[in-house]
Amino acid sequence: MTSFNEYHLDPKQFPFLNSFEDNWQVIRDEFTYFINNASPDELKFTYDVLGPKSKTIKTKGNSKYSAFGILFQGIFIEEYIQLHQIKYPDYSPGDASEKALALREKYFSNLAKVIEKVNFSDDNIIRNVYFGTFHPGLDIKLHVNYNPHMNRGYLGLIVPEGDVAMKICHEQLYWHEGEFMVLDHSYPHCPHNYTDYDRTVLVVDFFKPNQPREEVIRFEQEQVAQRMQDNPYSLGVFGKSDRAKEEDFIKYGLAHQLEWDKAL
Template sequence: MTTFTEYNLDPKQFTFLNHLQENWQVIRDEFTNFKNQASEEELQFSLDVMGPKNKTIKTKGNSKYSAFGVLFQGIFIEEYIRVHQIKYPQYDLQDVPEKAWKLRERYFPRLSSAIGKTNELTDNILRNVYFGTFHPGLDVKLHVNYNPHTNRGYLGLIVPQGDVAMKICHDRLYWHEGEFLVLDHSYPHCPHNYTDYDRTVLVVDFFKTDKPRAEVNKFEQELVKERMQENPYSLGVFGKNDKVPAEDFVKYGLSHQLEWEKAL
């Protein structure tokens, strides 16, 4: 039986995630159909425009993490680009928001519908929804995600057997297809994929339910403004403040030292 903690949260308490989880196979099929049917230009566009770019979180070695999605800070991708007036020089002659909208409508209608229905019933509790793929050999260095106003859910879509896990504090947690793993990702963590296959999840950031909505809304607005000034291609998801403070390295090391001593 899973033991839940202050950083590994019981998904059952977040009932608004049920609609996404119940449709996980449809969402997975939309993802695989896009990867198999989209043109090279569409695939590249999704990574260039529809995925949050991160300049802070580092990986060991050359293996990479790829991401693209449809919702950022509670706004569908095409509207987010318009609101923040993001410029993409490589697509200077194209209507980028229009192209993003057409791609979302063509390939991800069921995912978009599930998000819309959930947010309609919950006063826009879902903030970011995107596909995250760990490529074989990925090993992400210890980091935090400085988003104290949100929790992060990972809905397993394609999870290979083997050593693909999230190390957070002194726990090693695993993804499972069709299930949510919900974390408070402000705790130091470092995921990896030591298998020979891609691992893909649907990343779902949502407002913490134990905080007043006005408070988390205000915090998000201030944080996103800062991050968009730092790097508009982050889509407000990542920022310089995601670096792990020195004291967190110490706490992380001590927690593992206790486990090592216990094992010995």
């Protein structure tokens, strides 16, 4: 039986995630259809524009992490680009917004419907939704995601057998297709994919339901403003505060030491 704690949370606490799980195969099929059928120009645009970029989260070696999505800070990507007037080297904000809308409607209409359904019934609780792929050999260095107002859910879409896992505190957690893993990412963590195949999940960030909504919205607005100023291509998802500090390494090492002592 899986055990849950302060950083590895029981998905059943968050019934609004059920709509994503109920449609996980449809969501997976939209992703695979896009990857297999999108034109080279569509793929380039997707990873240039729709993917949140980080300047602080580093990998060991040459293997990379790729991501792209359709919802950021509770707003569909085409509206988000216009709101922040993001300027890309090859696209104006208007052109990027138009292309993003066309891609969302062409390839991800079912995922968009699930998001709209949940946010309509649960007061815009879903903040970010994007696909995250770990390519073979990926090993991400220890980091935090300083989002104390949110939890992060990973819905398994394509999960190969073997050693592809999330190391957080003293635990090593595994993704499963069609199921959510929900974490508090303020704890230091470092995921990896030591298999020969891609692992893809749907990342779903959502407000912590037990925190006053006015407070979390105010914090999100302040945080996103700073992140967009530092790096507009982060789409407000990543920021300088995600870099692991000395105390994070100490916390991570101490968790392992305590678990080792308990085992002895």
